[in-house]
Amino acid sequence: MWIGLVCFLIASDNDAVRSQALKLAQETIILDGHIDVPYRLFEKMEDISIRTASGDFDYVRAREGGLNAPFMSIYVPASMEDNGAKAHADLLIDMVEGFAKQWPEKFAIAKSPADVERQFEQGLISLPMGMENGAPIEGDLANLRHFYDRGIRYITLTHSKANHICDSSYDEERIWHGLSPFGKELVVAMNQLGVMIDVAHISDETFEQVMELSKVPVIASHSSCRHFTPGMERNMSDDMIKKLAAKGGVIQINFGSYFIKEESRRAGDTMRKEIMKIREEHPEDEAKALIDAYRAEHAFPRANIQDVMAHIEHVIGLVGEDHVGLGSDFDGVGDTLPDGLRDVSQFPNLIYEMLKNGYSVERIQKICSGNVLRVWRQVEAYSQK
Numbered sequence: 001m002w003i004g005l006v007c008f009l010i011a012s013d014n015d016a017v018r019s020q021a022l023k024l025a026q027e028t029i030i031l032d033g034h035i036d037v038p039y040r041l042f043e044k045m046e047d048i049s050i051r052t053a054s055g056d057f058d059y060v061r062a063r064e065g066g067l068n069a070p071f072m073s074i075y076v077p078a079s080m081e082d083n084g085a086k087a088h089a090d091l092l093i094d095m096v097e098g099f100a101k102q103w104p105e106k107f108a109i110a111k112s113p114a115d116v117e118r119q120f121e122q123g124l125i126s127l128p129m130g131m132e133n134g135a136p137i138e139g140d141l142a143n144l145r146h147f148y149d150r151g152i153r154y155i156t157l158t159h160s161k162a163n164h165i166c167d168s169s170y171d172e173e174r175i176w177h178g179l180s181p182f183g184k185e186l187v188v189a190m191n192q193l194g195v196m197i198d199v200a201h202i203s204d205e206t207f208e209q210v211m212e213l214s215k216v217p218v219i220a221s222h223s224s225c226r227h228f229t230p231g232m233e234r235n236m237s238d239d240m241i242k243k244l245a246a247k248g249g250v251i252q253i254n255f256g257s258y259f260i261k262e263e264s265r266r267a268g269d270t271m272r273k274e275i276m277k278i279r280e281e282h283p284e285d286e287a288k289a290l291i292d293a294y295r296a297e298h299a300f301p302r303a304n305i306q307d308v309m310a311h312i313e314h315v316i317g318l319v320g321e322d323h324v325g326l327g328s329d330f331d332g333v334g335d336t337l338p339d340g341l342r343d344v345s346q347f348p349n350l351i352y353e354m355l356k357n358g359y360s361v362e363r364i365q366k367i368c369s370g371n372v373l374r375v376w377r378q379v380e381a382y383s384q385k
């Protein structure tokens, strides 16, 4: 009987924390540093003003999850360097502007922290924009101004390959050993104009040089902790997180299992190599069936929500609660999202974990948006000086 009573008390206690998490998710501004909606819809258009059958984001699920300010990723593939990058970025920005024009009662573009806060009060979902890959700058600072005017508020300097700005963590070839001469000019110009520098995707050498050059804090819009994935340059080492924090910056944790858990990363790497091998060795029509069969036989080991929390805890342990945020990579990491964080409706699950870990409401607000909004304001203020 006593055991029954204890179980009942624990269950009702958990229910209370659950409803507190749901309430907090609605009352707190939740800002996500990186959602690949434009990329997803460029591949396959869907009406995101209603619940969509596929994808990780739509208006209805964002509302359920209490998401208020998803940074729309204006992602430009590395293959577009010197090959239509600027035009492609403009096309994706047109698309995001289109959401706000088509559904003005649901979405609005946000170009400042003040926009995000005002639109939160108005019950609108803000769509700030970040550009993933500096390729569209095309070596001309006038293009930086152009994209600033269109609303781009952060630039991830490169993506999967070195570009005319800097080297990439994913690219073995280190053309510049950090920033190119133009990349150094660009960092200074971004500070002056008020565009946040995103250190996700860049090589360690590039990071070091950015940290020396930038006069204002920077963000990592969707990176996790290398501590859990040793040797993975795409995630940030403890030393880098300390340097980032010393300058006032924020690491926004990527939810993709590949970024979170070593076992998932290894499985992902093996799978990619195997699939590439199949593609090389077989004609396209045969390859597809073989790849499907390979996938069916090799279940991908997903991370779970506690694994994501471990990254948040790790950053707090290293540098305190003022330097961690959220950068899910929803709609950008395919079917590798952790159980409990499968789409934008599930942010309350993460807040539930934070409450269970004893986080104060103030700390939760900082992680959900306060820290990044602070950096954004600092970057704005510096540009206005």
Ligand SMILES: [Zn+2]
Binding pocket: 132, 201, 222
């Ligand atoms: Zn990315």
